[in-house]
Amino acid sequence: MTPMQQAYDVYEDRCPTRLVLDRLADKWAVLILDRLQDGPVRFNHIRRDIKGISQKVLAQTLRKLERNGLISRTIFPTVPVTVEYALTPLGSTLTDTVSALAHWAEKNMDAIFVAQRAYDEAHPG
Structure with a gap:
């Protein structure tokens, strides 16, 4: 191990991998990452494709995914401004897992x- 590498253990309560898993376990993150696997997509297109996600939650989830290096955000100087999201190389490593x-x-x-x-019938009330 180099000085910059650490041994991480997801079973340890203070391991930073838990924060990453928390982000990835979110249903909206899974759906967004899956949606981006075919290439860059604009914000409003993502919002239309993922039924039930609010604009606020979409924006928050996209920011979290961008902060973790899983997606990139590109702004185009159009009127109105166009924003496009894409998987980063790191995010692309999750494509098969997220899709599955x-x-x-x-x-x-x-x-x-x-x-x-069956469970509910065996465990009433």
């Missing part, structure tokens, strides 16, 4: 509903 997680939920919802019903 997001689409795993789609593929397994019926099984999850069955499990929930």
Whole structure:
């Protein structure tokens, strides 16, 4: 290990990796990262594509992802100003993982509903 490298352990309560996992475990972050995997997208296009996300939450999530080096923000001097977001090389390393997680939920919802019903019947009230 070089002097700049540290050993990180996600199971330790003070490990900074926990903050990164907290950011990535957010449903909006997963959806945004998945949406950006095909290339740069404008702010309003992301907002239209991800149903239910508010402008405020989208802006906050994009800032957090940018701060963590996962996405880049490009401003174009148009009227009105155009802002475009894209995955960084670091963010691109998450593409397969994020996509698998997001689409795993789609593929397994019926099984999850069955499990929930079975649990609820076995554990009433």
